[in-house]
Amino acid sequence: MGTGHAHALFLHEHSKIHYLAPEAKLAAGFLFVVAAAITPREAVWAFLLYLAALIALIRIAKLRFSFLAARLTVIIPFILFAVFLPFVSSGERIEVLGIGISLEGAWAAWNVFAKASIGASVSIVLAATTELPDLIRGMERLRVPAVMTAIAGFMIRYLELIADELGRMRVAMTARGYDPRWIWQAKPIAASAGAMFIRSYERGERVYDAMLSRGYQGSMPDLGHKRASHSDWRTAITLPLLGIIISVVALRIS
Amino acid sequence: MTPALRVSDLSYSYPDGYAALSGVDLKIETGQRVALLGPNGAGKTTLALQLNGVKEPDSGTVTGGNLALAEATIGEIRRRVGLVFQDANDQLFMPTVGEDVAFGPANLDLKGDELHARVAEALLAVGATELEHRAPHHLSGGERRRVAIAGVLAMRPDMLVLDEPSSGLDPAGRRELISLLQGLPITQIVITHDLPLALELCDRTIIMDAGQLVAEGLTAEILQDSELLHQHRLELPFGFDPSVIHSKP
Numbered sequence: 001m002g003t004g005h006a007h008a009l010f011l012h013e014h015s016k017i018h019y020l021a022p023e024a025k026l027a028a029g030f031l032f033v034v035a036a037a038i039t040p041r042e043a044v045w046a047f048l049l050y051l052a053a054l055i056a057l058i059r060i061a062k063l064r065f066s067f068l069a070a071r072l073t074v075i076i077p078f079i080l081f082a083v084f085l086p087f088v089s090s091g092e093r094i095e096v097l098g099i100g101i102s103l104e105g106a107w108a109a110w111n112v113f114a115k116a117s118i119g120a121s122v123s124i125v126l127a128a129t130t131e132l133p134d135l136i137r138g139m140e141r142l143r144v145p146a147v148m149t150a151i152a153g154f155m156i157r158y159l160e161l162i163a164d165e166l167g168r169m170r171v172a173m174t175a176r177g178y179d180p181r182w183i184w185q186a187k188p189i190a191a192s193a194g195a196m197f198i199r200s201y202e203r204g205e206r207v208y209d210a211m212l213s214r215g216y217q218g219s220m221p222d223l224g225h226k227r228a229s230h231s232d233w234r235t236a237i238t239l240p241l242l243g244i245i246i247s248v249v250a251l252r253i254s
Numbered sequence: 255m256t257p258a259l260r261v262s263d264l265s266y267s268y269p270d271g272y273a274a275l276s277g278v279d280l281k282i283e284t285g286q287r288v289a290l291l292g293p294n295g296a297g298k299t300t301l302a303l304q305l306n307g308v309k310e311p312d313s314g315t316v317t318g319g320n321l322a323l324a325e326a327t328i329g330e331i332r333r334r335v336g337l338v339f340q341d342a343n344d345q346l347f348m349p350t351v352g353e354d355v356a357f358g359p360a361n362l363d364l365k366g367d368e369l370h371a372r373v374a375e376a377l378l379a380v381g382a383t384e385l386e387h388r389a390p391h392h393l394s395g396g397e398r399r400r401v402a403i404a405g406v407l408a409m410r411p412d413m414l415v416l417d418e419p420s421s422g423l424d425p426a427g428r429r430e431l432i433s434l435l436q437g438l439p440i441t442q443i444v445i446t447h448d449l450p451l452a453l454e455l456c457d458r459t460i461i462m463d464a465g466q467l468v469a470e471g472l473t474a475e476i477l478q479d480s481e482l483l484h485q486h487r488l489e490l491p492f493g494f495d496p497s498v499i500h501s502k503p
Contacts, residue, residue, distance in 0.1 A: 133349035157347055160391050206344040209308045213337040214358035214409065215329060221360030223353055224369060 009071070009127040016235065017061035017129045021228030022138030024236035025130060029122045035243030036118045041111035043250035047118075053242050054121050061129050071124045075116045082112035132156050137225055150220055154207070162200055169195070256320050258284040258413045258441040259335065264304060264314030274300040275465045278314070282413070287435070287442040289452035289473060292462035293487035298445045299340065301462070302415045305443075306335040319412060333362060336411035340418045342398040346390035351382070351401050354390060358409040376408035377401075380434060396427030400434065413441035420448045449490050453477055453499060461486050474499075 017025070032053075039046050058068060089105025130138070136156070140149045169192045178188055228236075261280040267273045274297045282288055292298050303309040305316060307328045316323040318334045339345040348354035352373055359372045377383045380400040390398060399419060406414060419435070420428045428451070435442060435455055446452055452459055452473055459476045461469040463486045469476060476482065477496040483489060490496065 133353070136349070153349060154347065157349060157391070161343055203344060206339065206341065207347050209303060210337075210339050210345040211347065211357075212308045213303075213306050213332055213339075214405065215332050215361030216357075217329075217361065221357065222365070223356050223360055224366050 009124070010131055011063060011067065011128040013062045013129070015060060015062040015129065017057070017125070020129075020236055021141075021232040022130050022134040023141035024138075024228040024232045025126055026135070026138045026142060028236040028238075028240050029126045031240030032243040033119045033122050035240060035247040037115055039247045039250045040254040041107055041114070042254060046246045046250040047114045049246050050118055050243065053239060054118065054125075057125055057239060058121075061125055063125065063128055067128070068121060068124055071128075072117065072120055075120045078116045079113055082109040082116075085109040085112070141227065146219055158200075158203070158207075161203075162196070165199065166192075166196060255284055257281045258286070258319060259305065259443075260317040261301075261305070262315050262317075264301075264311050264316065266300060266304060266309065266311045273465055275304070275311070278462075278465070278467055280460070280467065282441060282443060284412075284441055285439075286458060287444065287456045289456035289459040290443055290445045290462060291447070291449070291452060291459060291476075291486075291488055296462045296486075297465040298462055299417055300465075302337060302417050302443075302445060305415055306332045306337055308337070333358075333409050334412040336406035336409060336414050338403055338406055338414060338416040338419060340421065342395075342402040343390070345402045345405060346398060349389060350386070351377075351388050351390060351393070352386040354401065355386075355405045355408050358405055362409060372408050372410075376404040379407050379438070380404045381430075394427070395422050396424070396430060399423065399427070399431060403434070407438075411440070413443070414438070415443045415445070417445045418447065419444065420446060420451050447488075449477055449488065449496075450494060453496055461488070 085108045086101040086105035089102035091102050091104035093100045094103050136149050136153045259282040264278040266275040307323050318331045321327050323331050346354050355373045355376050380403050382400050456473050459473040
């Protein structure tokens with residue numbers, strides 16, 4: 001579904017991964033990340049295998065590695081946190097380049113780095129190959145409560161609209177000479193956030209009225225979209241299956 | 255013949271006590287297009303929300319065709335009386351145009367091919383077939399308005415209530431809208447500040463002020479009564495003379 005326009009994280013392509021049903025992709029991605037997360041951190045070979053699986057996945061999805069790398073920058077704050085661990089942790093110490101670091105801390109840092117990268121990479125591939133409405137639909141099929149998927153759906157639909165409104169308020173402030181640089185100039189921003197809240201609340205009421213007037217009875221109607229076929233599930237299951245095998249072997253060995 | 259819509263002695267106050275409607279009586283004949291004019295805050299939108307039971311009146315009744323609005327009939331009344339909201343963004347809440355148009359009929363328990371046929375029919379009626387897979391946010395104002403109308407038409411209503419349909423449209427978009435509404439063989443109430451549009455579309459006009467109906471008559475006559483228009487904060491565009499234009503050939 002959905003041609004022409006898409007969200008910022010989506011990359012229009014025709015790949016096997018793009019065409020998989022969203023619920024199969026979501027479930028597969030989630031299981032793979034769980035498998036990676038429970039893998040013991042000392043099993044470095046397992047993480048190399050995960051990396052290989054991810055590279056294969058990216059190739060099949062016809063995504064560029066540079067695209068993925070650019071998106072991966074979101075995990076930098078977590079990595080920064082992890083970088084300090086070897087220096088501040090206690091326990092057995094080893095010497096690297098003349099600097100004493102904690103072995104326990106180094107493993108902890110590696111653990112954060114490896115698992116965060118895998119989790120983020122899978123999410124990025126998922127977002128790049130699935131349009132937002134499909135993701136929401138996938139969640140619905142996976143029995144995520146309807147209230148949550150409805151809220152997520154409305155948030156996506158109205159986020160841009162609210163951002164536009166916020167932008168216009170900002171322009172209106174600038175047009176009348178407001179140029180905030182310091183924290184004590186923040187009052188108008190706080191006031192505009194309040195105004196924004198009221199406006200969004202009122203819009204919410206109007207949207208609800210519009211829903212009622214087209215026969216809404218408390219739950220979103222079934223619009224009969226195509227569901228995941230057996231072959232979708234078979235294809236999608238490959239990745240988590242691999243992950244689970246690797247993770248089980250790693251757990252056994254340790 | 256039963257009128258398409260009948261409203262008797264309808265009153266409504268907002269929770270803060272402000273009386274938005276007091277004792278409104280209204281009768282719309284089947285097949286008619288009626289303009290509802292009035293200044294800001296006259297209660298036009300509030301009245302529209304009463305007509306298919308989105309807001310519940312304090313007193314009075316609404317009857318759509320032969321069916322009085324009540325708890326048991328509200329679903330059917332909502333199908334019969336289609337509301338097109340003032341801000342199309344309020345009405346287009348689904349991720350794609352096709353899903354939005356499907357929302358109403360799906361609530362009527364249409365499924366599968368039948369549902370899809372209904373969506374296609376409604377989009378075709380407003381000339382928006384090619385917009386089916388687009389996101390509402392990326393449409394132009396005119397396209398958004400037409401799609402919003404499609405979302406209501408998909409429920410195959412007996413009448414349309416349009417709240418300021420021409421507001422925010424450019425002249426070409428306004429023209430397309432007028433042609434579209436002229437071509438729809440269905441009863442319509444058009445709430446508007448656009449007096450030339452009222453003259454072009456509607457034989458009959460009702461003026462509302464301070465929650466009451468204050469005047470009713472042929473559009474061509476009402477628009478020539480400058481005293482009446484002035485009393486209710488209405489004004490014809492500069493240079494516009496309704497007497498030289500006939501609303502219908």
